Amino acid sequence: MIKIAMKSKGPLHQSSLLSINQTRMQHSLTAQTLQALNKPAVQQAVYPRNHPSQASTPKTPARPAYVPAAASAPARRKLPPLVKPVQKGQKVPLQTGSASPGLLKACFGWNTSDPRCDADVSAFLLGADGKVIGDSWFVFYGQVKSPDGSCRFEAGQAADREVITVDFQKLNPAVQKIVFVLTINEAFSQKLHFGMMQDAYIRILDGSGRECASYRMTEYYSNVISMMIGEIYQYKGSWKFHAVGNGVARDLAGLCEWYGVEVSD
Numbered sequence: 001m002i003k004i005a006m007k008s009k010g011p012l013h014q015s016s017l018l019s020i021n022q023t024r025m026q027h028s029l030t031a032q033t034l035q036a037l038n039k040p041a042v043q044q045a046v047y048p049r050n051h052p053s054q055a056s057t058p059k060t061p062a063r064p065a066y067v068p069a070a071a072s073a074p075a076r077r078k079l080p081p082l083v084k085p086v087q088k089g090q091k092v093p094l095q096t097g098s099a100s101p102g103l104l105k106a107c108f109g110w111n112t113s114d115p116r117c118d119a120d121v122s123a124f125l126l127g128a129d130g131k132v133i134g135d136s137w138f139v140f141y142g143q144v145k146s147p148d149g150s151c152r153f154e155a156g157q158a159a160d161r162e163v164i165t166v167d168f169q170k171l172n173p174a175v176q177k178i179v180f181v182l183t184i185n186e187a188f189s190q191k192l193h194f195g196m197m198q199d200a201y202i203r204i205l206d207g208s209g210r211e212c213a214s215y216r217m218t219e220y221y222s223n224v225i226s227m228m229i230g231e232i233y234q235y236k237g238s239w240k241f242h243a244v245g246n247g248v249a250r251d252l253a254g255l256c257e258w259y260g261v262e263v264s265d
Contacts, residue, residue, distance in 0.1 A: 108201070121153075179228055192225065230244050
């Protein structure tokens, strides 16, 4: 079970942002703390949210409570070359002739037509039963590494907006699948949905930076706020990539419950 410190009463600043990542194995997640983590868009009107890997100044000014509807859409990013694309539902091996790929990077990018759409990626580390192997076994911007240190969340560079690195040498052997989910923050309160998203993709790179597989979404739905874009999973001793592309009307708290993370009221 984990505790995520996120109880600032005023506008968030650098110190409170950093406190999100100071996890402690003490108490279970609560719906209240997860709800707070689902509402970081208070940062977005003037400055982007500072990820742990991004440099920032010690002090930041107060920020507006929301992005006005009239604001311009965020800067678009050009998609990187997707050299080994697969179709929705397709499953492909990540490395031929080896049970362990060693080191992989799952890179994510997207664009949006609505300036309020602030998306993030989360990774859930699942056991054979399809549930997380423990309450702290999911990685996102508020918890940047798994307990075994095998999965790490990072801000992206160039076209990639966010990256999750997987070190199979450190990965707990109980983990049989890692699901990557894109979630729109504040989707319920701001009435946002994936019909406002564009160009979403996942690309899997090996340790040398070569692409193993990639998937670009072509279907966007107005009735979902989170999208299981892809997953890597173990099959007969080897790891494969599955282009999923399925969505649900659940926020981060709902996804935690979906994958078996204990969330108390």
